[in-house]
Amino acid sequence: MLRGACGRLASSLRGTRAPPAATAQRRLHASGARPLADKSEDPEGPARAFDPALLEFLVCPLSKKPLRYEASTNELINEELGIAYPIIDGIPNMIPQAARMTRPNKKQEEMEQH
Numbered sequence: 409m410l411r412g413a414c415g416r417l418a419s420s421l422r423g424t425r426a427p428p429a430a431t432a433q434r435r436l437h438a439s440g441a442r443p444l445a446d447k448s449e450d451p452e453g454p455a456r457a458f459d460p461a462l463l464e465f466l467v468c469p470l471s472k473k474p475l476r477y478e479a480s481t482n483e484l485i486n487e488e489l490g491i492a493y494p495i496i497d498g499i500p501n502m503i504p505q506a507a508r509m510t511r512p513n514k515k516q517e518e519m520e521q522h
Contacts, residue, residue, distance in 0.1 A: 456498030458482065468493075469502050485510065 460477050468475055468486040475484040475493070483492040484500050490511040494501050 458495045458498050458500065462500070466500060466502070470504055483508075 458477065463475060463477055463484075466475055466484065467473060468489065468491075470491075471486060471489055473486060473488055475486055477483075478485050478492070481492065482495045484495065484502075485492050486507075490509060491504075491507040492510050493507050
């Protein structure tokens with residue numbers, strides 16, 4: 409008897425299946441993960457802030473020197489190398505290719521002086 413009821417339920421649901429993308433979105437939402445493409449809707453409020461206590465453990469991946477947190481630009485600054493690592497959603501992006509130069513390098517400075 410249970411088998412018959414399950415079979416009828418399954419056959420009636422076959423015509424009402426959601427497209428795979430909608431199913432994936434529901435799964436992401438149910439798991440607590442947010443889809444990457446949906447940045448305009450932020451049901452959790454503003455982006456998470458960086459915790460300055462992490463500076464005790466973080467160093468520049470290039471020079472292995474301590475970093476300084478700059479709240480106005482939301483970046484981690486390496487004064488020695490003149491680079492800044494962005495902080496995205498409270499997470500420092502410590503990939504050297506993602507860093508921006510905070511000052512011109514020495515070759516550019518020399519060329520501008522001459």
